[in-house]
Amino acid sequence: MNITQILHAALDLLYPPHCAVCEKPFGEGERAFLCCDCDAKIERIDQSHLCRCGLPLPEVLDLCPECARSGRAFEQIRSFGWYEEREDPHHVLSVLLKIFKYNGERALAPLLARYLAQAGEPLRACVEQITFVPMYPKKERQRGFNQAELLARELGRLWGIPVVRALEKIRETEPQAGLSLQARRENVRGAFGLAKFSPCASILIVDDVCTSTATLTECTRVLKEGGVHRVYGLTVARASPKNIELEDV
Numbered sequence: 001m002n003i004t005q006i007l008h009a010a011l012d013l014l015y016p017p018h019c020a021v022c023e024k025p026f027g028e029g030e031r032a033f034l035c036c037d038c039d040a041k042i043e044r045i046d047q048s049h050l051c052r053c054g055l056p057l058p059e060v061l062d063l064c065p066e067c068a069r070s071g072r073a074f075e076q077i078r079s080f081g082w083y084e085e086r087e088d089p090h091h092v093l094s095v096l097l098k099i100f101k102y103n104g105e106r107a108l109a110p111l112l113a114r115y116l117a118q119a120g121e122p123l124r125a126c127v128e129q130i131t132f133v134p135m136y137p138k139k140e141r142q143r144g145f146n147q148a149e150l151l152a153r154e155l156g157r158l159w160g161i162p163v164v165r166a167l168e169k170i171r172e173t174e175p176q177a178g179l180s181l182q183a184r185r186e187n188v189r190g191a192f193g194l195a196k197f198s199p200c201a202s203i204l205i206v207d208d209v210c211t212s213t214a215t216l217t218e219c220t221r222v223l224k225e226g227g228v229h230r231v232y233g234l235t236v237a238r239a240s241p242k243n244i245e246l247e248d249v
């Protein structure tokens with residue numbers, strides 16, 4: 001044993017490695033943030049029959065009411081699992097995302113990017129570049145990182161697709177959580193601008209969570225104005241429609 005190994009062994013004794021969600025000490029082979037029990041409880045979205053906006057549909061429908069009524073600027077959104085906006089210590093994916101975003105646990109990015117890669121696999125062949133929802137510069141400096149950018153860069157590495165800064169946040173916005181759908185749309189309207197980049201035919205926007213699609217819709221509008229033809233969205237988690245106004249999903 002060298003000194004580093006001894007130090008690690010001592011640290012493991014003092015602070016046994018434990019699950020990031022339930023805090024149970026890890027058993028044999030459990031070393032990647034989640035214990036097997038929590039991993040099994042992850043609230044995955046059934047990807048078998050999705051609407052364009054990423055919500056699962058009953059077999060008899062091809063589009064949800066909102067996509068059928070309004071059309072969509074984006075081609076397709078996909079998300080890996082469900083998100084719970086209300087505080088719930090047992091909701092595994094939401095807890096993981098909160099630890100990642102608010103506790104600054106950047107080491108979670110590779111795990112979350114693998115989830116993105118799973119849910120986004122059908123989009124992989126469609127996109128030439130990957131980008132991310134930008135943060136307002138002052139906020140990014142306060143947090144120290146943009147969680148969406150970290151995820152996009154990990155995904156770009158996994159897929160071998162270039163990651164570009166295509167958008168800029170040009171004004172601060174309220175947190176979307178807790179706002180009505182209409183208020184979410186108004187909150188992000190005009191909040192994004194185009195960064196200096198060479199537009200390509202198709203781009204994928206990565207974010208941690210999609211709630212009402214208002215942010216992804218606004219980013220899509222700006223990218224299309226900038227000359228991108230097809231815009232896709234991919235998020236780790238998706239708020240279940242019951243969390244927002246059902247009639248406006």
Ligand SMILES: [Zn+2]
Binds near residue numbers: 020023035038039
């Ligand atoms: Zn656990």
Ligand SMILES: [Zn+2]
Binds near residue numbers: 052053055067
């Ligand atoms: Zn839809």
